[in-house]
Amino acid sequence: MRRHIHALAIAGACALATAAGAEPAPGGLVPFKIVAVDGTDAIPDPLTDKPGDAASGAKVVVNRRQGNCLGCHQISSLKTESFHGEVGPSLDGVASRWDAAHLRMIVVNPKHVFSEATVMPAFYRVDGLSRVRAEFQGKPILTTQQVEDVVAYLTTLK
Numbered sequence: 001m002r003r004h005i006h007a008l009a010i011a012g013a014c015a016l017a018t019a020a021g022a023e024p025a026p027g028g029l030v031p032f033k034i035v036a037v038d039g040t041d042a043i044p045d046p047l048t049d050k051p052g053d054a055a056s057g058a059k060v061v062v063n064r065r066q067g068n069c070l071g072c073h074q075i076s077s078l079k080t081e082s083f084h085g086e087v088g089p090s091l092d093g094v095a096s097r098w099d100a101a102h103l104r105m106i107v108v109n110p111k112h113v114f115s116e117a118t119v120m121p122a123f124y125r126v127d128g129l130s131r132v133r134a135e136f137q138g139k140p141i142l143t144t145q146q147v148e149d150v151v152a153y154l155t156t157l158k
């Protein structure tokens, strides 16, 4: 069922992005346009028609099989979650450091914003991923809608 929904989301967003003249992305990903904003790569256009939902995004952030963001990041407002990693910086106030376009780029592929060496995974990418479990081979970690939901949630962390 989940796979079905994902396929529909891709088909819908593909039609949109193609109409806008974007290049098709490799690996069956929805095409998206990366542009430099204030000298740093960003993705200004949402990957889906449906706006991101912050409450759903919070669930993806804490889900160990999806975002697992708390494996590396601290978020003070999520006090109920027991495990908060310290590999990455605290995400408290992250919305005042980055706008939605840059947050989307960071979630899709943080290498564009940080360095090739970043340990943060690219959540919407299929090539160049290491240690991918067999069931996830050839699929991005998050769907386009999950990316948008996570971005919507991150923009609430002021």
Ligand code: HEC
Pocket: 061, 066, 067, 068, 069, 070, 071, 072, 073, 087, 088, 089, 090, 091, 094, 097, 103, 106, 107, 114, 115, 117, 118, 119, 120, 121, 123, 150, 154
């Ligand atoms: C394996 C560890 C790891 C995971 C998992 C991870 N990150 Fe990160 N993240 C980092 C590191 C490390 C940085 C700092 C950039 C760098 O030095 O590479 C970072 C930076 C960031 C930043 C920029 C923070 C700032 O203040 O500039 C955001 C936003 C972010 N991560 C969001 C997320 C989200 C959302 C998730 C889950 C979907 C996630 N990260 C999962 C390691 C991780």
